[in-house]
Amino acid sequence: MTTRRNKRANDPDTHRVAVIGAGYVGLPTAATLAHFGHHVVLAERDVERLAALRSGRMPIVEAGLDELVAEGVGTGALRFSASSTEAVVGADFVFLCVPTPQGDDGSADLSYVEAAAKEIGALLEPGTIVVNKSTVPVGSATFVERIIGRPDVRVVSNPEFLREGSAVRDSLHPDRLVVGAADAHAAAMVGGLFASTGAPLIVTDATTSETIKYASNAFLATKLSYVNAVAGLCEELGADVRDVMLGLGYDKRIGFDFLRPGPGWGGSCLPKDTRALLHIAQEAGYDFSLLAGAIASNEQQLARVVAKVEAACGGSVEGATVGVWGLTFKANTDDRRDSPSLQVAHRLADLGARVQAFDPTVTADGGDEAASGPDDLRGLLLCTDPYEAATGAAAVAVLTEWDEFRWLDFSRVHSVMAKPAIVDARNLLDPAATRRLGFSYAGIGRR
Numbered sequence: 001m002t003t004r005r006n007k008r009a010n011d012p013d014t015h016r017v018a019v020i021g022a023g024y025v026g027l028p029t030a031a032t033l034a035h036f037g038h039h040v041v042l043a044e045r046d047v048e049r050l051a052a053l054r055s056g057r058m059p060i061v062e063a064g065l066d067e068l069v070a071e072g073v074g075t076g077a078l079r080f081s082a083s084s085t086e087a088v089v090g091a092d093f094v095f096l097c098v099p100t101p102q103g104d105d106g107s108a109d110l111s112y113v114e115a116a117a118k119e120i121g122a123l124l125e126p127g128t129i130v131v132n133k134s135t136v137p138v139g140s141a142t143f144v145e146r147i148i149g150r151p152d153v154r155v156v157s158n159p160e161f162l163r164e165g166s167a168v169r170d171s172l173h174p175d176r177l178v179v180g181a182a183d184a185h186a187a188a189m190v191g192g193l194f195a196s197t198g199a200p201l202i203v204t205d206a207t208t209s210e211t212i213k214y215a216s217n218a219f220l221a222t223k224l225s226y227v228n229a230v231a232g233l234c235e236e237l238g239a240d241v242r243d244v245m246l247g248l249g250y251d252k253r254i255g256f257d258f259l260r261p262g263p264g265w266g267g268s269c270l271p272k273d274t275r276a277l278l279h280i281a282q283e284a285g286y287d288f289s290l291l292a293g294a295i296a297s298n299e300q301q302l303a304r305v306v307a308k309v310e311a312a313c314g315g316s317v318e319g320a321t322v323g324v325w326g327l328t329f330k331a332n333t334d335d336r337r338d339s340p341s342l343q344v345a346h347r348l349a350d351l352g353a354r355v356q357a358f359d360p361t362v363t364a365d366g367g368d369e370a371a372s373g374p375d376d377l378r379g380l381l382l383c384t385d386p387y388e389a390a391t392g393a394a395a396v397a398v399l400t401e402w403d404e405f406r407w408l409d410f411s412r413v414h415s416v417m418a419k420p421a422i423v424d425a426r427n428l429l430d431p432a433a434t435r436r437l438g439f440s441y442a443g444i445g446r447r
C-alpha cells in the first residue's frame, strides 16, 4: 500500500462523500476516498457488519483493507453510520454501492438501488452528485434520476473495476477511471475525486459508461473461455498450455493477464455480468453469439474438470473419497458466490463421491458434514487442513489457487492418500516434480 499524505480539511479538492453499502465495492471505495483526503461517511445497515467495522474487524478478506480503514478512522476522514439518511446530510457526493442481484433471466434486481435512492432523495443538498458505483443495467442513471426526482441533483455512472483480493491496490492505482453523465461537468467532478491516482479519465455519457463496465467483464470472461478452450485443445494435440500462454502473452496486444486456465471463471461479477450483457443484447434484438459461446464454454469447463477427477478415480467417483483443496472462487478472498471450485465439489458429491474439502477461509471442526453450516457447503465434509482432506482419498483436486497448496509436504500427502492422484485444475503444481514424487498428475492443458 502506498502512503499518501492526507489533504487538509480546508483543501478545495477535499469533498464530503457519503458511501451507501459497506460490501466488496463500498468498503474499499470509502477507505480509498478517505485516503485521498475526502471526508467520508460509510453507511451500512447490517448491524453485525457495522459493529465489526467499528471494532476494526473487516467483514471481508481483502489484502491491505484493514490498514487503509484504520488509517481513515485514525485521521478522522472515515466515519461509519447505521443510516444512509444520516450519512448523506451535507454530502457533496453520494456513492451508491448496494447489491444488484440477478434474476433467472439475467436481468438485474435494482430494488436495493431503488430503495436507497428513495430513502435519500429528499435529504440531498441542492447540487449533490449521486454516483452509481454498483454494476447496474444500462439506463440505470436515468432510472435513479427519476427515483430521486430532483432537477438540482445529478446522477453519474462511475463503474468500479476492482478485483476481489486486490481491491485496495486496484482502488489506489486504477488502470482507468470511467465517468458518464448527461452533464459532463458533473461527470468530471466525480473523476476529480480520484485525481491523485493519476489514472486516465474517460468522460462520457451514462449509457456508454454503463456499457463499458459490462463490456469489460464480458471481454475478460471471453478471454478466459478462449484460454480454457486452448488448454483443452493442447491436451488433444499433446502441446503444453503453459508455453503456449508464454508465447501469447509476450505479444503486447494480448498481454499476460487472464491467461491462466482454470476450472472455469466464477465469482459474483463475471458470470453475472456476462449473463446480464447477453440479456441486454437480447432485449435490444442483437444476436451476441460470441458471448453466448463463451458462457457455454465455461459450463463445459466445469464438466471437463469433473471428468478429470472421475478419470483419476478410475472412471467413476461413486463411492470414492475425493479430497478437494479450495472452495472460494479464486485465492485471497473468502467469497464463494458462483465459485467454480464449489460447483465442481458439489457435482462430485452429486455423483456419489465422499468429498473431503479444505479451504483456508472455511473453518471446520474436522471431517464434519456441513449440515448445520452455511447452505452452500451442505453435503461436503469440511476438513481442518489439506492433509486431512487428502486422507484416504482416491484423488485430490486442486480447485482454488491458494499459494499455500504449493508448499505442502507432498510426501506426507502421498502417504495419507489411498491412491496418489492429483487433478490440478489451477495448474498450481509442477507436473514433473509432482510425478517424481509418485503421483499421477492431470493439469489443465499441461503435459
Ligand code: UGA
Residues within 6 Å of the ligand: 135, 160, 161, 162, 163, 164, 165, 217, 220, 224, 257, 258, 259, 260, 261, 262, 263, 264, 265, 266, 267, 268, 269, 270, 273, 329, 330, 331, 340
Ligand atoms: C472481476 C473483474 O476482474 C474486475 O475488473 C471487476 O471490477 C469485478 O469483476 C466486478 O465487476 O466487480 P473479480 O470477480 O474479483 O473481478 O475476479 P477476477 O479476478 O476477474 O476473476 C474472475 C474469475 O476468473 C475467477 O473465477 C478466477 O479464478 C478466474 N480467472 C482469472 C482464471 O481462471 N484465470 C485467470 O487468469 C484469471
